[in-house]
Amino acid sequence: MSRSWERRVRRNSAQINKQRKKTGQEPFSPIGDKSNPNAPARFKGRNFISPILLLLFVILYAIITMTGDKPAASGSTDTMNWMVIAGYSLIALMFFLRRPYLQVGPDHVQTRRMMGDKRLGKDQIQSISVQKGYVIIQPVKGGNWVFSRMLNRYPIEPMSDRLETMAAAHGIPFHKQ
8 A cells, every 4th residue: 555545544444543532432443553462353265266266157158058069040049149148248347356255353254155144242152163274163053164264365364363362362262273
């Protein structure tokens, strides 16, 4: 980032914090602020598997539709086939560009799932396990949240350090293997 942008962000944050202080609210700190240890840390991964599978599906679909027997009036079906190919290719691009993340705050964890962002408070976390290449957050209700180095390219070491400090602060069982 350029320094002028950083100065602008600091100046605007200072103005917002003055307004929040007058109303009795907590001061605002940007996500990933290194000076504030209570600021949420966001760990981003990269989704490769879904886009690759979708593109393989598109290639297979294109091969099947282009090599098959064509009826006499196939102009509209050719257009529809190209629209399907373009649509699935755009979905693959969207999956690639929409990066998965884990945000670890002072008393919560948050991530992106298929149906939107999901958040677990400190009371909703049963335990946290860290294995080589994996972080597993087990909620009280629902399925486990698994963050993998192999599938989604998450930075496991910094994630486990931050989750360990959060777990120690709130008495959440933390298992490291």
